[in-house]
Amino acid sequence: MELKLPELGDNVSAATVVGVLVKEGDRVAPGDPLLELETDKAVMEVPAEAGGVVRRVLVKVGDEVRPGQPFLELAEEAGEEAQAPEAPRAAPAPPKPLEAPSPAPKAPVAPLEEERRLIPAAPSVRRLARELGVDLQQVRGTGLAGRITAEDVRRAAGLLAPSELPPAALPAAQAPKLPDFSRWGPVRTEPMSGVRKATMRSMAQAWAQVPMVTHFDEADITELEGLRKRYAKRAEERGFRLTLTAFLLKALALTLRAFPKFNASIDPEKAEVIFKDYVHIGVAVDTPHGLLVPVIRNVDQKGVLRLAKELQEVSERARERKLAPEEMQGGTFSLSNLGGIGGTGFTPIVNWPEVAILGVSRSQTKPVWDPEKEAFQPRLVMPFSLTYDHRLIDGAEAARFCRHLAQLLEDPLGLALE
Structure with missing residues (x-):
């Protein structure tokens, strides 16, 4: 099972990993803390949504991560670790390696992802998205506290012209490029905190x-x-x-x-x-x-x-x-x-x-x-x-x-x- 980061709060689009609380081989139970993230102005823990054995940690301290990004692979049973390497040998035929990865993960992941990401949209907006064939997971809300509005859905469906975009959605002016300060003396840099x-x-x-x-x-x-x-x-x-x-x-x-x-x-x-x-x-x-x-x-x-x-x-x-x-x-x-x-x-x-x-x-x-x-x-x-x-x-x-x-x-x- 591939665990993905949940929504982190209103208007929070990214976070920094400040702590990895598990390692490969650890057994975790539902609710156990897995990561510590610095999100905008707070530090929060990401709990396990299911139990199992940690097969692989996909992030490290200092990484910038976003909601929906995979951060950990979890085996439901310890025995699955031993079976994992045998998977390639079980499908040597030419057509199978291309077909096997495609349908297998996508069928169960979509509903899990839909449940995991809490989409801030009213029922009427969800209904409009279904009618227009718009995936709300791919829509960025411009409403209060990041809520997805009907206009956001129509814009995603291509029904609004660029001139109809609200000011907040228009591209910001590019900042001018900084000069090379080291030309005039020694400099040092440090990354900004979250x-x-x-x-x-x-x-x-x-x-x-x-x-x-x-x-x-x-x-x-x-x-x-x-x-x-x-x-x-x-x-x-x-x-x-x-x-x-x-x-x-x-x-x-x-x-x-x-x-x-x-x-x-x-x-x-x-x-x-x-x-x-x-x-x-x-x-x-x-x-x-x-x-x-x-x-x-x-x-x-x-x-x-x-x-x-x-x-x-x-x-x-x-x-x-x-x-x-x-x-x-x-x-x-x-x-x-x-x-x-x-x-x-x-x-x-x-x-x-x-x-x-x-x-x-x-x-x-x-x-x-x-x-x-x-x-x-x-x-x-x-x-x-x-x-x-x-x-x-x-x-x-x-x-x-x-x-x-x-x-x-x-x-x-x-x-x-x-």
């Missing part, structure tokens, strides 16, 4: 798809920081840290509910706006392996302490590379907090197909004019920036969004009541 390659792809796609504008603002978080310090010990007694990011998540969720356009996505093919009735916020986490963005789900339905606990747990899994692919999918808005490192401001890139992202920089104590006391008072001020998709969001809307967020952060009692 995380860095995924970041390169997603950032290039976002920059090409989204016309971005960044709006800058700041919030007086003096009272909020006092509240955080007051309850920090209570959180530590429960085994987690109460950080400013947890308060930011709560304030963001409430602001997204008040400004639903910032929690939406654009469908340019249909000229529609997709509003999401859930708030899942991706939080950028700095790890030794690169930037990972796990998603905190249903943020608007959770309290600050619970958000702080979940944030710490998911950040630890990110740094240990134990995030599952689905933990980094489904976000509706993103947050990047660089306040712990430094800086006075930056312009984060929108994480397409989202339409906005918030960047937070280091808070500083500044003199702020107090009209009641007619004097400057020392206040803790947090700078932040909102990058947004100008196709959907106008500058005035972005300014109102930022003011609403700042007011929630400046009034912690109001934030708690909300």
Whole structure:
């Protein structure tokens, strides 16, 4: 039996082998781990879908592999290993060697492959593919999360002209060839990690798809920081840290509910706006392996302490590379907090197909004019920036969004009541 790699997740077309967990002659049971793969931004195990004896391992550490690619040969019975070499001697006649390999493997493999690859397509799309004679295994989905649409099927059947292709499906411009840098001095090269390659792809796609504008603002978080310090010990007694990011998540969720356009996505093919009735916020986490963005789900339905606990747990899994692919999918808005490192401001890139992202920089104590006391008072001020998709969001809307967020952060009692 030839084992093939299953689908690895939404929009994951390739992975790198980082561990081979079996060798030839090993006996494995269904569910035993066979490989470790680095897929975009996570490391995952590939389990055995059947039991038997490992006859041959077809990949090695460092190989780039794709869904559907054979990676291991498995004998159902140990005795099959001894029979395998005799197969050529059993069919010496001229016609047989050409005919035997053709029908024998293909008949059982096709249904197994159909079951193994989970094709992201609706029943109506599957029916259309059958009517047009299109093999869905060969179709690349251009819909949300890589789903195969009716247009993808018609395109595969040759019923759509190239001019009807959506922008995302059109060939990208070729990058110019690099010069030979070694002409001017010594150089060295190292391969990009899977995380860095995924970041390169997603950032290039976002920059090409989204016309971005960044709006800058700041919030007086003096009272909020006092509240955080007051309850920090209570959180530590429960085994987690109460950080400013947890308060930011709560304030963001409430602001997204008040400004639903910032929690939406654009469908340019249909000229529609997709509003999401859930708030899942991706939080950028700095790890030794690169930037990972796990998603905190249903943020608007959770309290600050619970958000702080979940944030710490998911950040630890990110740094240990134990995030599952689905933990980094489904976000509706993103947050990047660089306040712990430094800086006075930056312009984060929108994480397409989202339409906005918030960047937070280091808070500083500044003199702020107090009209009641007619004097400057020392206040803790947090700078932040909102990058947004100008196709959907106008500058005035972005300014109102930022003011609403700042007011929630400046009034912690109001934030708690909300």
